[in-house]
Each structure stands twice: as C-alpha cells, then as structure tokens.
Amino acid sequence: MGNDAETGLSTAEISDLRDIAGTMIPESPAFGVPGADDPAILDDIVRSVGRDLSLVREALAAIAAKSGGAFPSLDRDRREALINDYYASGGAPAVTLGRVIVGAYYRDDRVLLALGLEARAPFPKGYTLEQGDWSLLDAVRKRTPFWRDDRSTPAGEG
Amino acid sequence: MAGNERVDVLIIGSGASGAATAWSLAETKMRILCLEQGDWVRSTDFPSNGRDWESRRYTDFDISPNRRGRDTDYPVNDDNSLMKIANFNGVGGGTVIYTAHWPRMHPSDFKVKSLDGVADDWPVDYWTLERFYDENDRMMGVSGLAGDPGVPPRNPPMPPIPLGKTGAHYARAMNRLGWHWWPSDTTIATTAYDGRAACINLGHCTPGCAQGAKASTDITYWPLAIRAGVELRTRCRVREITTNEHGMATGAIYYDADGREHFQPAEVVILACNGIGTPRLLLASASARFPNGLANSSGLVGKNLMLHPWPIVSGYVEEALDGGRAPINSMWSKQFYETDLSRGFVRGYTLQFGRGTGPANEAITSAAAGRLPWGRDHHRVYRELLGHRVGIGVACEDLAEEHNRVTLDPVLKDSNGIPAPRIDYTISENTRRMMEHGIARAEQILTEAGATRLHASRTVLNSPGHLLGTARMGEDPARSVVNAWGRCHDVKNLFIVDGSIWVTSGGVNPTSTIQALALYIADQMKQRLAALFD
Numbered sequence: 001m002g003n004d005a006e007t008g009l010s011t012a013e014i015s016d017l018r019d020i021a022g023t024m025i026p027e028s029p030a031f032g033v034p035g036a037d038d039p040a041i042l043d044d045i046v047r048s049v050g051r052d053l054s055l056v057r058e059a060l061a062a063i064a065a066k067s068g069g070a071f072p073s074l075d076r077d078r079r080e081a082l083i084n085d086y087y088a089s090g091g092a093p094a095v096t097l098g099r100v101i102v103g104a105y106y107r108d109d110r111v112l113l114a115l116g117l118e119a120r121a122p123f124p125k126g127y128t129l130e131q132g133d134w135s136l137l138d139a140v141r142k143r144t145p146f147w148r149d150d151r152s153t154p155a156g157e158g
Numbered sequence: 159m160a161g162n163e164r165v166d167v168l169i170i171g172s173g174a175s176g177a178a179t180a181w182s183l184a185e186t187k188m189r190i191l192c193l194e195q196g197d198w199v200r201s202t203d204f205p206s207n208g209r210d211w212e213s214r215r216y217t218d219f220d221i222s223p224n225r226r227g228r229d230t231d232y233p234v235n236d237d238n239s240l241m242k243i244a245n246f247n248g249v250g251g252g253t254v255i256y257t258a259h260w261p262r263m264h265p266s267d268f269k270v271k272s273l274d275g276v277a278d279d280w281p282v283d284y285w286t287l288e289r290f291y292d293e294n295d296r297m298m299g300v301s302g303l304a305g306d307p308g309v310p311p312r313n314p315p316m317p318p319i320p321l322g323k324t325g326a327h328y329a330r331a332m333n334r335l336g337w338h339w340w341p342s343d344t345t346i347a348t349t350a351y352d353g354r355a356a357c358i359n360l361g362h363c364t365p366g367c368a369q370g371a372k373a374s375t376d377i378t379y380w381p382l383a384i385r386a387g388v389e390l391r392t393r394c395r396v397r398e399i400t401t402n403e404h405g406m407a408t409g410a411i412y413y414d415a416d417g418r419e420h421f422q423p424a425e426v427v428i429l430a431c432n433g434i435g436t437p438r439l440l441l442a443s444a445s446a447r448f449p450n451g452l453a454n455s456s457g458l459v460g461k462n463l464m465l466h467p468w469p470i471v472s473g474y475v476e477e478a479l480d481g482g483r484a485p486i487n488s489m490w491s492k493q494f495y496e497t498d499l500s501r502g503f504v505r506g507y508t509l510q511f512g513r514g515t516g517p518a519n520e521a522i523t524s525a526a527a528g529r530l531p532w533g534r535d536h537h538r539v540y541r542e543l544l545g546h547r548v549g550i551g552v553a554c555e556d557l558a559e560e561h562n563r564v565t566l567d568p569v570l571k572d573s574n575g576i577p578a579p580r581i582d583y584t585i586s587e588n589t590r591r592m593m594e595h596g597i598a599r600a601e602q603i604l605t606e607a608g609a610t611r612l613h614a615s616r617t618v619l620n621s622p623g624h625l626l627g628t629a630r631m632g633e634d635p636a637r638s639v640v641n642a643w644g645r646c647h648d649v650k651n652l653f654i655v656d657g658s659i660w661v662t663s664g665g666v667n668p669t670s671t672i673q674a675l676a677l678y679i680a681d682q683m684k685q686r687l688a689a690l691f692d
Binding site: 023024025026028030031033048050051076079080083084087088095098099102103104105106107111112115117120121122123124125126127128129130131132133134136137139140141143144145146147148149150151 | 204206207208209210211212213216217227264265266268269272273283284285303305307308309310319320321322323325326329330333338339340341357358359360361362368369480483484492495496497516517518520521522525526528531532533534536537538541544
C-alpha cells in the first residue's frame with residue numbers, strides 16, 4: 001500500500017480516498033463487481049495519482065471540508081449526495097479525482113470480466129471489426145456529384 | 159556557442175510538413191538537415207501496449223502539451239481561448255497523435271472570396287495541388303473508397319476501413335433522412351502496405367498506433383528521407399533564426415538535450431513547426447533589422463489563427479456496437495459542406511461519425527457530462543452506456559480574423575528560457591451559427607438512429623485544435639507573410655511549409671492538405687533552384 005514516500009499521499013489521505021472511492025463506485029454483488037475501495041484497486045488508484053497529486057489532494061480536502069471532516073460517518077445517502085454535488089461543481093480537482101479513480105477501476109480484471117470484456121491490453125491481439133452492410137451505400141452512389149467545382153461555378157454564384 | 163558545418167537546407171520541425179518536404183528535396187542531393195525538439199517514439203512506448211492505455215491519453219500521451227508536460231514540450235498559454243492547443247513534439251509531430259482522418263479540402267475552399275464574398279482566395283487552387291494530394295496519399299498510404307459524390311474524384315490505394323456495426327447504424331439513419339454519407343478516407347492501413355500490416359483494431363488511434371497501421375511520418379516519409387541522405391537531429395530546440403546584414407537567413411541557434419547552445423549555418427531555412435510554433439519562432443527572432451519579428455513587415459505573423467471549432471454530439475442506442483475496439487473514424491458526410499445562405503451562415507462543415515470509446519473513457523466522459531452518477535446507481539447506468547455510444551463531430555470552417563492570434567507570452571517560458579506562445583482566440587458569430595446548425599443536424603441524425611441521452615459539447619477539451627493561418631500566403635506582401643510558393647516576402651531564403659500559411663481553414667482535418675502543400679512548395683523550390691532567391 002502506498003505511503004508518503006512512494007505516492008505523495010499521506011496515510012490519512014489514502015484513508016480518505018478509500019472512503020470516497022468506495023462511495024463513488026461501491027461494491028455490487030448484483031453486478032458481480034468489487035468497489036473502487038477494493039484493496040487492489042485502491043492500490044492502483046494511489047499509484048496512479050502521479051502528476052495529478054495536487055488536484056487530487058485539493059479534491060480530498062474539499063470533500064472533507066464539505067462534510068465537516070466527518071465524511072465516513074455520514075450515512076450512505078448523504079455521502080453519495082455530497083459526492084455527486086461536489087463532482088458537478090468542483091471543477092478540475094473533482095474531475096481529476098473521478099478520472100484517476102475510474103482509470104484504475106475500469107482496468108481491473110474482475111471488473112472487465114464482469115462487463116464481458118477481455119482483461120488485456122489492446123496490443124498485440126487487437127479486435128475484430130465486422131465489415132458491416134456495404135449495400136447501404138447503394139443509395140448514395142446514385143447521387144450526382146454535388147461538390148462545387150470552381151472551374152464551372154461562376155464567381156458570386158456559389 | 160558550438161558551431162556546426164553549414165548545410166544547404168535546414169528544416170525546423172519533423173512533423174507532417176517537415177517530413178514531406180525533406181523527402182521531396184532529398185532528390186536534389188543537397189545537404190539537408192532537420193532539427194526536431196522531440197524524440198523518436200518507439201512502438202513499444204504507445205499506450206495500447208499496456209493495461210493503462212486509456213489513462214495515458216490524459217497524461218504522457220495527452221494531445222495538450224500543457225497536460226502532457228514532457229521535457230520535450232513547450233508550454234502554451236491558452237487561458238484566453240475556449241479551444242485548447244493540441245500538438246506533439248517528436249519525430250512525426252502531430253501525425254503521431256492524430257486520428258488519421260484524411261479528407262481533402264474542396265475546390266471551393268481555395269476560392270472563398272470569389273465564390274462566397276468572404277475572407278480571401280488562396281494563391282493556389284485545388285487543381286494545382288491535386289497531383290500532390292495523390293502523391294501524398296501514396297506516400298502515407300490511404301484507405302478509402304472512390305466514387306464519393308460529395309468530393310472531387312480521388313483513388314485511395316487501399317479499401318476503406320469496415321463500416322462495422324456503428325457505421326451501419328449511422329448509414330441506415332442517413333439513408334432514411336436522404337442525406338449524404340461515405341466511408342471516411344483514413345491513413346490507417348487496411349491491407350499490407352509499404353511494410354505496414356493491415357489494422358488489427360487496437361481501438362486507440364489517437365495516442366499513437368503500437369501496431370504501426372496508422373501512418374505517421376516517422377514510419378512513412380522519414381525512413382525514406384534518411385535513406386536518401388537527409389540528416390534528422392532530435393532533441394534540438396531552436397531558439398531563433400539568425401539573419402545577416404542583407405536580410406537573409408543565415409541559420410538557426412538551438413539548444414541540444416543538455417542545454418548547450420549551437421549555431422547551425424544554412425543556405426536555406428524552412429519552417430515546419432505548425433501554426434503555433436512557426437509564428438512563435440518568427441516573433442522570437444526579432445532583431446534590429448526585423449524589430450517586429452522576422453518576416454513580419456505585414457504585421458500578420460501570428461494573426462488570423464484558425465482552430466476549427468468542433469462540437470461533438472453524442473447519444474446512446476439500444477444496439478450493442480463496436481466502440482473502443484476499432485478506429486474511431488467510420489464515415490463522413492458532406493451534406494452541409496458547401497455554402498447555402500438559407501442556413502444563416504456562409505461556408506459549411508463536415509460531419510464526422512465516430513465509434514464509441516473504451517470502458518474507462520466511457521466512465522470519464524459520461525461522468526463529466528453528468529449522465530453517469532456516482533454511488534449505488536453507477537453500475538446500472540454504466541451498463542446502459544458502455545458499448546452503446548454514437549457520436550458525431552461537426553468540423554466547422556473557421557474564418558480568419560486578425561484578433562485571433564499568437565504572441566509571445568511576457569512571463570511564461572519553456573525549459574530553455576524561450577518565451578512561450580500566448581493564444582488569444584474567440585469564436586466568430588458566423589462560426590457560432592454554423593456550430594449550432596451542425597449540432598441540430600447531428601441531433602436529428604442521432605434521433606433518427608434511435609439514440610437517446612443526447613449531449614452536445616460545443617468546445618470539447620480534447621477537440622482537435624488544428625493550428626492554421628498565422629503566416630498566411632498571398633501575392634501581396636502587405637497582406638501576407640509568404641508568397642504563392644511558401645517563400646517569405648521579407649527574407650528570400652526563408653520558407654514556411656506548415657499549416658500557418660493557410661489562408662482559410664476549410665471544414666476538414668488539415669493534415670492531407672498540409673502535406674500536399676508542402677510537397678507543392680518543395681516542387682516549386684526544385685523547379686526554381688537556379689533562381690531561388692531572385
């Protein structure tokens with residue numbers, strides 16, 4: 001787990017981040033997915049903060065301030081309402097916090113497999129793209145050219 | 159200051175135009191050197207090699223130099239612009255991180271004054287550039303389909319990228335509306351081509367192609383140019399172009415990777431630094447003889463910046479589509495490209511039909527747009543979104559206005575102490591009307607396609623921000639910076655080949671035309687070698 005030296009986030013900030021991430025994307029047995037506060041996912045989030053450290057810190061501080069320093073003790077409805085309100089109005093720090101959390105969450109093997117996706121990088125295997133129905137183009141092929149030919153369009157009559 | 163051996167031709171910038179120019183001039187057997195401030199990018203560096211492929215488009219492969227923040231980047235003060243600046247500093251330049259969409263300008267784009275009474279005509283026309291467009295298509299390797307009634311005839315050397323489920327979904331809606339559509343031309347290989355394999359659909363074209371199916375000049379023009387004798391020197395950041403008592407360029411002063419200062423003498427200097435970097439360098443090269451910046455007797459260096467406003471309208475359909483697992487481009491529409499004054503504006507736009515996006519980016523963009531909540535409902539809503547997205551970009555022509563400009567920031571500097579560019583840019587009333595028209599048409603198409611949750615982004619954070627018009631070409635030295643074949647009016651051995659010489663912007667992605675124009679200028683130089691400075 002990250003600490004000051006490795007990630008720039010303090011132990012207290014990581015604890016706050018755990019509470020917030022778990023509120024933003026909670027575990028769902030119904031959908032078969034862990035929450036963003038899952039230890040492995042949280043570890044990935046913490047390691048991913050990198051260049052966004054100052055904005056993430058700003059977001060954590062703003063959420064703490066809005067909850068009077070008692071975010072973890074709020075009931076679930078109030079935590080979710082606070083997060084959604086803050087995200088809508090919090091500007092770059094809020095958007096950055098969300099991006100860092102989902103960036104790690106939606107590359108977790110368990111999450112991707114639950115979504116029916118393959119848990120791998122795009123390269124080198126790639127994906128298959130079907131050709132699609134090219135007969136749909138027949139109607140367009142019948143149109144006469146309609147781009148303006150400047151060699152035949154008199155000036156001012158475009 | 160370290161001195162270097164004199165070269166015949168010094169090209170500054172190795173991107174779309176610098177590479178094409180270097181390759182074309184190589185046959186002259188002149189000694190040609192290109193200075194590039196960035197590095198080569200290895201295929202193993204690209205995000206799609208790793209599990210963090212989506213996150214890296216917001217960090218070290220972001221299209222914004224300010225967010226990317228590599229030591230090879232220079233900062234841009236774009237605080238006073240709704241549209242943000244995109245570029246890439248490395249061998250291949252912006253072609254490394256473009257979407258590979260490959261429309262050409264239309265013939266009417268070069269005659270906007272004559273045909274529509276606005277802006278200015280170009281000093282060259284489509285038909286002059288046509289053979290250079292064709293040559294460039296062969297060099298870059300273009301996939302597409304001949305026979306499009308919406309554009310002049312052309313013959314892409316490879317078949318188009320598949321329609322896929324997403325393209326077919328759009329096509330059915332467009333046919334019901336009776337509106338034009340056609341599979342997009344792209345520089346994505348669909349067959350084996352010049353050492354590139356057919357695209358295997360990594361689904362992440364913009365931040366670089368790990369497979370190399372997408373053409374960028376580091377894998378197209380540069381290997382051939384280097385084999386032909388051109389020297390490409392990386393990690394060289396040019397500070398200024400020097401001139402002599404006769405007002406001729408004598409070379410350039412640059413910093414190497416270790417911050418050491420060098421003087422590179424040259425007989426001819428060619429700028430290929432894009433519509434921001436080129437005016438920045440010209441303005442930074444002010445001297446007693448050129449107090450307002452080099453080649454700036456017209457006062458137009460840095461002015462008339464055009465950035466292509468590009469609203470994107472998105473929605474979601476019930477059918478599961480193929481977003482995030484294929485090239486983002488699928489098709490274009492020229493239905494609203496040519497001027498029709500009944501629409502309430504002059505000029506027009508291309509509609510660009512995109513495929514959806516990957517799992518993390520779907521969450522990032524949907525949360526930002528307010529359609530994906532946080533909390534217990536997150537998972538349910540997310541499953542209605544992922545794989546169901548459709549989105550249409552409105553590529554609006556941006557008319558030149560002098561108040562839209564690049565200047566030198568009085569405070570911000572790059573890591574070598576060179577003043578950063580400052581951008582002042584607003585969207586004109588004509589363009590705003592065009593944008594709203596395009597948004598309404600895109601919403602109509604998506605509604606016809608059965609999409610709901612429609613959302614229009616008028617200025618998208620990662621919108622293209624094409625960089626055009628800041629050293630325009632023309633016959634009149636009082637109204638232009640370079641002549642009809644790219645030579646600066648004021649400095650007869652200084653040429654510009656990038657997007658800064660554009661007179662108007664058209665409503666298309668510019669790279670195809672930037673390169674056709676660069677090949678044209680190189681051809682003009684070759685034809686005039688004996689009297690190049692007359």
